[in-house]
Amino acid sequence: MSERKNEPEFRRVRSAPTPPGSRGGTPPARDPLPLPDPTVRRKRWALLFAGSMSVVVLLASGTAWAITGWMSGQLNRFDVFGGLVDRPDAGPKGALDFLVIGSDSREGVSPEDQSGLGVGHIGGERSDTMMLVHLNNDRDEITVVGIPRDSWVDIPGHGENKINAAYAFGGPQLTVQTVETLTRVRIDHYVEVDFTGFVDVVDALDGIEVCLPEPIDDPKAQLDMDAGTHQVDGAEALAFARTRKTAGGDLDRIDRQQQVLSALLDKALGSDTLSDPRRLSAFLDHALGSVTVDEGLDTRTINQLANRLSDIGLDDVSFTQVPLDDTAYWTPRGDVAVTWNRRAADRLFAQIAADKPITDPEQAAGRGETADPGDAPGDLRPGDIRVQIFNGTGTPGQGNRARAEFTGAGFQVPAAAQDWSSADVPTTLVRHAPQRKRAAELVADAVPDARLQEDSTLGAEVQVVVGFTYTGLDAPQGAAAAEPTPEPSAGERSRVRTSTARDNVCGD
Incomplete structure (x- = not known):
């Protein structure tokens, strides 16, 4: 796009340490990972897998410094925050806010795999999924706010457009700038996962269970599901999370994505997959190459978060969506978008910025x-x-x-x-x-x-x-x-x- 000519080039920098116990870059033949008791290990690694589409991919990422350091080195890194100005004030000490992006990039995915995954052959990159993830100061609660990709907003320097266009115009930096301008929540870290990373995470757990209140038939996504409960593999989970062929469109999709995240967390907490050192090593080496993070999310930060969040469970992770005003807004260029209820959204994000719990009014009552x-x-x-x-x-x-x-x-x-x-x-x-x-x-x-x-x-x-x-x-x-x-x-x-x-x- 012509708007990108003046934007800094979006390049991922891949650090490249070797797995623990290997000096030549090739994983050792026997037991490469020194792991503690399986029960402790499952709890601490659980959030790594459950968060492949959420910041949880990094929060319980290791139980030993060597493992965490190796995992950290497998991640792609990008200078997300360099050059950003007029940023919101930092939140209360100890609280952290992550912007989590699911990218629809087809880079590195063969035409055959694109067809197999039902993701099409569209060039370029957009933010297919966007979430603001808040970790409270006490590190005992995680709040995930779904941001509809079709939100009609003002993108700095580019005027009004759907919020996912910010990524296409200026990559992670402009996306962070747009979200900070809209929410007045300072983003501390950035996490991005692409198609292949998501599929790998689900397959590493031998699939997940999802539920449908009504059938979905989406030939484009190669998804044909009856109402009821289904066991799905990575490709099917991706189609389930991405399809918009229901009455609620993008809003239903956010609900399904939150269901997928919950299913991943549930499966990871009770899975024996994580206790196999060889399988774990091979998976991390392959899957984490599909994850991009900011440069500040280094080994030390990941290790600290892992130690603090090892006891997080299903009841400690909450989901919500940005409050909306119009779900069928007709844009000036002739397509349909959604608009935020500014008063309610401002109240929601003010609570997050102040590290206050987000509570459903009926739950509070x-x-x-x-x-x-x-x-x-x-x-x-x-x-x-x-x-x-x-x-x-x-x-x-x-x-x-x-x-x-x-x-x-x-x-x-x-x-x-x-x-x-x-x-x-x-x-x-x-x-x-x-x-x-x-x-x-x-x-x-x-x-x-x-x-x-x-x-x-x-x-x-x-x-x-x-x-x-x-x-x-x-x-x-x-x-x-x-x-x-x-x-x-x-x-x-x-x-x-x-x-x-x-x-x-x-x-x-």
Whole structure:
């Protein structure tokens, strides 16, 4: 593009230390990695794999200095922050913010592999996925904010465009500058993963499990999936994460990407793949060449983060999206984009910049932190109620079919259906916290023969455990609840909704 003539050349610099125990650059024939106890090792390496599309690729990256140093040397590095001006102030001491990019670069991918992966043959590079990842000061929580690639924003020096064009115009530097200008959050580190790196990570874990509430047929991405739970390999996971052939387009895609990240983390935490030294060494040597980071993310920094984040689990990783104002904005050049709800987005990013937790208003209400306006008499609607579906029958796909019906009736069902702890639930259960009884009653009214079950350990989310008596939904009772809301209102889109990695996995 002509706009790139005055931009600095985007070059990745590959450092090249050898694996531990090898002086000539060739991995030794026997046991190249001195590893500690497998249980400890799995926990600390888990986030490396789970974060191939997230900063977690670097956070639990080693248990011994030699391993971490070798891994660090396999990464490509780029001077991301050199020359940036008018940057936001640094956040509270100890907190860190990463910009994570999934690049759609086809560089180094043969035409045959491009066809096999269903990624097409488009030249150039764009940011196919964009996430802001926040690590709190205490290093016990990670928040991932999905930024829609079709966000219509002002790109410094280039005017209004979709945010993914920033990468095409000026690589990582302009992308960081654009995000910092929009969010006023100072980016501390940069992580970029391309197609092949993502596929390698999934395949290294022998695939992951994903869930679909409705079928997807995308011939271009070579993806044809029925509703239900699927075991997918790296190529299928890439297609699942990239397709836009659903009603919500790019916004649904962000949800699926967050599900994939959660599945990767879940699989890595419980996988024996990480205990095989030879397999681990070969994988790191191959896969990490697809990861680019800023020059400041050196061996010492990675090692410190690894030690501090070794106990992070599924409940400690939260996901959300930028609050939106218009999901079908017609741009001046004649294509469709999305626009942010500036007031809600500014509030979200101000909390991140101040290292404050991002909380769903209903989740906060469930813990008694604030009054819950949704529980006001006569003012409760399906769109005010967040539901988690569990399959208690063992029938494949039953949970996701129920999820689709609840979503169609206007309830909030952000996470994929999960399997219940048993597969012999006779009657559908509607489980709720004491302070969410009215919400649970509205849900139960819509499910014939459902039984209420109070649980003081629950928060604002109402749980539906589908039993053998489940036959579908009736229209919610009461005038205030009768109208389904298939298309979110501007107010709904502007709310900050969160889910944990545990919420997003298909089941245990």
